[in-house]
Amino acid sequence: MKDTSCYRFKCHVVEAPHDIEGGHVFFKVSDDTGIIECAAFEPTKSFRNVVRKLIVGDELVIYGGINDNHTLNIEKFKIVDLADDYKLENPLCACGKRMKSAGKDKGFKCPKCANKIRDSSKVRQIIPRTVEPGFYEVPTEARRHLSKPIVRFNDN
Numbered sequence: 649m650k651d652t653s654c655y656r657f658k659c660h661v662v663e664a665p666h667d668i669e670g671g672h673v674f675f676k677v678s679d680d681t682g683i684i685e686c687a688a689f690e691p692t693k694s695f696r697n698v699v700r701k702l703i704v705g706d707e708l709v710i711y712g713g714i715n716d717n718h719t720l721n722i723e724k725f726k727i728v729d730l731a732d733d734y735k736l737e738n739p740l741c742a743c744g745k746r747m748k749s750a751g752k753d754k755g756f757k758c759p760k761c762a763n764k765i766r767d768s769s770k771v772r773q774i775i776p777r778t779v780e781p782g783f784y785e786v787p788t789e790a791r792r793h794l795s796k797p798i799v800r801f802n803d804n
């Protein structure tokens with residue numbers, strides 16, 4: 649990794665992390681100038697577990713270098729702000745029971761007290777985040793691996 653290709657920039661996650669074959673984790677971020685794919689490669693080991701917890705909307709400052717595939721190898725990052733994570737659920741009935749769908753576009757009904765509502769919109773249920781704002785860095789061992797110059801063997 650050349651010094652000239654090292655970057656530090658503020659961005660936010662626009663595509664959630666996903667694993668690819670070999671244990672590498674990829675996700676996409678955007679700053680004011682465009683979208684770039686970021687990678688936490690397999691040698692970064694447990695660092696990837698933090699990366700996997702990122703969701704769309706998280707604000708980060710990323711430090712890393714761009715490789716030949718125009719992918720940014722993350723060396724460290726700071727989580728500046730965490731987005732709200734949520735799932736959509738059926739509403740709760742006034743009696744406290746989670747309601748069930750009464751059929752497509754037919755609202756909900758309560759399995760306990762038979763109460764019905766006609767509105768079919770689900771409600772946001774906040775999911776607590778399992779990662780905190782702060783600095784996260786790849787383990788020293790992996791950093792050494794990542795910054796090792798690529799050795800090429802030439803016949804001439």
Ligand SMILES: [Zn+2]
Nearest residue numbers: 741743758761
């Ligand atoms: Zn009820």
